[in-house]
């Protein structure tokens with residue numbers, strides 16, 4: 038059985054995995070049992086975006102031609118920007134990942150007439166049915182499977198409600214060679230910051246869509262891993278490509294509840310309020326065009342007609358079909374008074390997925406020795422300018438395995454057990470005085486990103502966002518420098534960093550490609566087919582003194 042640890046102020050492990058979504062848990066399961074693993078999650082063990090996943094896991098289960106087509110679909114959806122080598126490797130690994138999940142006990146939906154075959158659904162951008170799924174609650178089933186398997190591992194310890202504040206690196210402790218040595222982590226329930234030393238560390242913290250006012254993501258999607266990696270000296274790539282999912286329920290009480298793309302994959306149609314279809318006017322694949330195109334088309338219709346939302350209609354498939362294929366979505370919509378078997382659902386786009394992230398190699402290695410990044414936090418080269426539906430969970434699983442394999446065979450540089458790591462020092466800070474500052478800044482930041490860095494961008498709007506972010510950044514860093522850390526403050530500090538990186542990346546791309554559409558550069562620049570927007574962090578600064586590791590930010594302003 039995996040262990041629940043009581044709360045000492047220092048922990049030691051061979052591998053620290055920050056995040057317990059699909060990527061983090063799969064990595065823990067792929068590691069050999071002689072390694073001591075600690076997984077931390079700022080939420081419960083079942084947190085993050087993974088449990089919310091609906092559509093499924095893309096996998097070329099139809100043989101060699103399917104592999105070729107899956108590669109082509111991924112590159113086409115990503116508008117030529119994906120790294121073909123990476124795409125081929127990930128796609129080829131897909132079928133084995135599905136089999137691995139089944140070996141752990143995951144039940145994918147079967148075909149009604151042939152229970153020995155998996156039912157494969159379809160989503161936008163896929164040229165054929167290729168998505169393995171567990172009805173419309175794939176993420177929940179996946180998490181249940183992975184969590185049950187992790188609980189059977191004696192070498193894995195779990196720290197729930199532990200929020201990583203920052204990575205500890207040799208360079209920031211004043212050494213000339215760099216390596217990640219672990220992390221400072223806020224133990225939320227005991228309200229203190231603990232040290233986790235580790236020979237290897239993996240960032241598996243998910244995406245950053247919470248930088249936007251309207252998002253399909255749960256509250257914790259604040260890009261913590263990207264911000265921590267950046268501060269520790271990792272490059273980021275392609276952060277301008279924030280994916281907006283076309284169809285979220287337009288219902289404030291539902292907090293942007295997703296209506297799966299599989300609804301369109303199974304025949305759902307997008308309608309104007311007068312009942313007319315509009316997607317055929319925008320793309321030959323109509324409702325099954327890639328996500329960036331559908332989201333932009335909806336945005337254009339909403340703005341052109343001055344309406345609040347458009348409608349998604351799947352009534353024609355009949356009650357039995359809908360209840361069988363979309364039981365969770367149907368039930369949730371009913372809670373808000375919408376019966377999708379009898380009426381079209383009101384929908385709008387919302388921020389959904391972070392295509393860019395911390396740059397990694399084929400093993401998930403970042404620029405900092407001993408530090409890996411996997412899952413939505415990372416930039417592997419798979420997605421390019423727009424992620425193909427259901428390729429994210431696939432990427433989580435494939436890179437979790439690759440990182441685990443690499444790490445198990447590689448000795449860690451600069452073993453942390455021999456280092457003096459100073460404990461977190463709160464001697465210079467006091468209790469936060471005005472929580473309203475944090476709440477207000479959260480709101481202002483997310484509104485600015487929604488208004489100025491959304492589905493359609495202009496250079497002027499991006500500069501406007503940049504100016505506001507700079508002001509907020511100073512205020513937030515000042516607050517961070519003077520007050521004890523809290524969960525909200527840690528997330529806000531990361532979110533403002535992410536917002537800044539997204540805007541800087543967007544200002545660097547002088548073309549419109551995939552998810553980045555700028556009215557000032559409305560076409561694709563073919564010379565940018567292999568151009569990733571890489572941002573290089575300033576050299577990680579040493580902590581001010583060995584006894585005061587908590588204030589590196591005040592130096593960076």
Ligand code: FAD
Pocket residue numbers: 055056057058059060061077078079080081082084085086087088089090091092093094095175176199200201202241242243244253254255257261262295389390411412413414426427428429430431433
């Ligand atoms: P997550 O699952 O987001 O997990 C992040 C983990 O990190 C959590 O445990 C969190 O608590 C922890 N964490 C974060 N910051 C910290 C910190 N500072 N300290 C400690 N812990 C931290 N993709 C598909 O392929 N198919 C789908 O059908 C699909 N449907 C989706 C539906 C919805 C509504 C959403 C929101 C996303 C969907 N996606 C889908 C995308 C996919 O679910 C995510 O990209 C994927 O689950 C990310 O997994 P992850 O392990 O990288 O991160």
Ligand code: SIN
Pocket residue numbers: 090091092093296297298299425426427428429
């Ligand atoms: C969905 O079910 O529409 C989400 C799929 C994804 O994000 O890949």
